Amino acid sequence: MIEMGLDKALEDIRNGRPILVYDFDDRERESDMTVASQFVTPEIIRKMRKEAGGLICTTTPYKVAETLGLPFMSDVYWDDCKKYPLLAMMAPTDIPYDRTKSSFGITINHRKTYTGITDNDRAMTVKAYADTIFQDKPAEDIRKDLAYSFRAPGHVHLLNTSEKILENRHGHTELCTALMYMAGVKPSATICEMMGDDGGSMSKEDVRKYADANGITMVTGDDVLKAWAEWKAEHGPEQ
Amino acid sequence: MIEMGLDKALEDIRNGRPILVYDFDDRERESDMTVASQFVTPEIIRKMRKEAGGLICTTTPYKVAETLGLPFMSDVYWDDCKKYPLLAMMAPTDIPYDRTKSSFGITINHRKTYTGITDNDRAMTVKAYADTIFQDKPAEDIRKDLAYSFRAPGHVHLLNTSEKILENRHGHTELCTALMYMAGVKPSATICEMMGDDGGSMSKEDVRKYADANGITMVTGDDVLKAWAEWKAEHGPEQ
Numbered sequence: 001m002i003e004m005g006l007d008k009a010l011e012d013i014r015n016g017r018p019i020l021v022y023d024f025d026d027r028e029r030e031s032d033m034t035v036a037s038q039f040v041t042p043e044i045i046r047k048m049r050k051e052a053g054g055l056i057c058t059t060t061p062y063k064v065a066e067t068l069g070l071p072f073m074s075d076v077y078w079d080d081c082k083k084y085p086l087l088a089m090m091a092p093t094d095i096p097y098d099r100t101k102s103s104f105g106i107t108i109n110h111r112k113t114y115t116g117i118t119d120n121d122r123a124m125t126v127k128a129y130a131d132t133i134f135q136d137k138p139a140e141d142i143r144k145d146l147a148y149s150f151r152a153p154g155h156v157h158l159l160n161t162s163e164k165i166l167e168n169r170h171g172h173t174e175l176c177t178a179l180m181y182m183a184g185v186k187p188s189a190t191i192c193e194m195m196g197d198d199g200g201s202m203s204k205e206d207v208r209k210y211a212d213a214n215g216i217t218m219v220t221g222d223d224v225l226k227a228w229a230e231w232k233a234e235h236g237p238e239q
Numbered sequence: 240m241i242e243m244g245l246d247k248a249l250e251d252i253r254n255g256r257p258i259l260v261y262d263f264d265d266r267e268r269e270s271d272m273t274v275a276s277q278f279v280t281p282e283i284i285r286k287m288r289k290e291a292g293g294l295i296c297t298t299t300p301y302k303v304a305e306t307l308g309l310p311f312m313s314d315v316y317w318d319d320c321k322k323y324p325l326l327a328m329m330a331p332t333d334i335p336y337d338r339t340k341s342s343f344g345i346t347i348n349h350r351k352t353y354t355g356i357t358d359n360d361r362a363m364t365v366k367a368y369a370d371t372i373f374q375d376k377p378a379e380d381i382r383k384d385l386a387y388s389f390r391a392p393g394h395v396h397l398l399n400t401s402e403k404i405l406e407n408r409h410g411h412t413e414l415c416t417a418l419m420y421m422a423g424v425k426p427s428a429t430i431c432e433m434m435g436d437d438g439g440s441m442s443k444e445d446v447r448k449y450a451d452a453n454g455i456t457m458v459t460g461d462d463v464l465k466a467w468a469e470w471k472a473e474h475g476p477e478q
Binding site: 074087114120 | 267269281285288289292293294307308309310312313315316318319322323324325326328329330331332333341343345346347348350353354356357358359362382383385386389390391392393394432434435436438439440
């Protein structure tokens with residue numbers, strides 16, 4: 001078994017290839033299949049649903065989400081709890097591996113999708129989302145483009161990173177978004193958890209076997225944290 | 240190819256077996272794998288993600304959702320659109336096959352789940368949800384049970400039926416919930432769209448082949464509408 005390095009992972013990301021990211025033995029102990037959102041195709045969505053099996057989600061860096069007004073789902077629920085008291089009563093204050101709130105943002109479909117769930121539809125939604133939010137123009141114009149192209153709710157989950165990537169929260173949302181920054185692609189990752197056949201997540205050992213058998217690069221949260229510290233020292237803050 | 244009838248489908252539902260429900264040639268043209276939520280197991284979640292491939296969602300009859308205060312996601316987004324104008328701008332007013340709003344409700348995890356996404360976790364969430372919402376006690380007590388057992392957002396999508404099941408909206412949410420009523424089980428269905436390998440939904444013909452090869456009962460929206468009209472004539476309104 002050859003431990004493949006972070007440089008190979010970044011090269012794969014630039015080439016639109018999925019990689020595998022295991023988080024930490026003391027966190028979710030889960031691996032996510034990850035690809036740059038700008039390169040998502042129907043084949044990649046199919047691979048994610050068949051070979052990973054979790055939820056297919058697309059990340060947005062905190063500052064982009066904040067500038068555009070793309071909320072965390074927890075905040076939206078909370079804001080509506082006078083009308084729906086259950087939303088306050090069901091607040092996610094007890095996530096076992098995470099002292100911060102969940103990363104879930106809103107769910108979206110591209111307006112040109114039909115049902116929104118097919119491989120073609122989800123790929124269209126994800127790719128167009130990444131192409132829309134990172135345009136070099138005023139936030140107000142990007143908001144108009146988002147409204148023109150997407151409806152919410154939909155079948156693709158957005159995830160917002162925590163405010164400072166990989167400082168307060170070490171989730172797959174942050175790990176995979178940091179990888180996109182380091183790869184130099186549009187910093188949105190599309191991610192999907194690897195499931196096992198035993199009712200749980202696929203074990204770290206089984207993910208490694210899958211990675212080796214399929215020629216897919218696998219990195220760990222520790223690899224990403226180390227590289228991210230170096231990258232930030234050289235490039236400054238990510239945004 | 241033997242066209243299997245609705246009675247067989249209802250018997251399968253009572254036995255906790257998944258069935259397949261195709262909607263209509265002039266609507267989504269999509270088939271959902273469906274099972275009674277009260278009988279969902281990790282094996283069924285695994286079958287859904289591997290053999291169906293869409294989003295795994297759990298339905299709630301409108302009147303139950305209204306009594307308990309379980310909102311439509313569209314309404315929650317709309318209520319927060321002063322704070323997040325994008326949520327109004329992205330309103331789902333243009334769904335191609337549907338003049339009503341989407342069925343999406345909130346997303347939940349059982350509080351005893353770990354990540355929420357594994358087959359064990361999703362099965363626990365779905366089964367406990369069905370066991371919680373249909374208890375024969377005051378709504379206020381059920382709300383407390385929901386808050387005690389579930390957090391939101393999470394990894395299982397809830398879907399609310401339209402107000403009068405199968406009158407205004409003929410979606411899988413309504414078709415599958417009506418099947419649960421007719422089968423005499425707790426009227427929550429867990430459903431997942433069947434995907435094809437060509438980027439689209441699995442065709443009606445391929446779903447039929449899959450059903451025959453795997454001994455799974457398949458019914459159509461027309462079958463359900465006919466049986467539902469008869470059932471309502473005999474039993475009165477569903478709630």
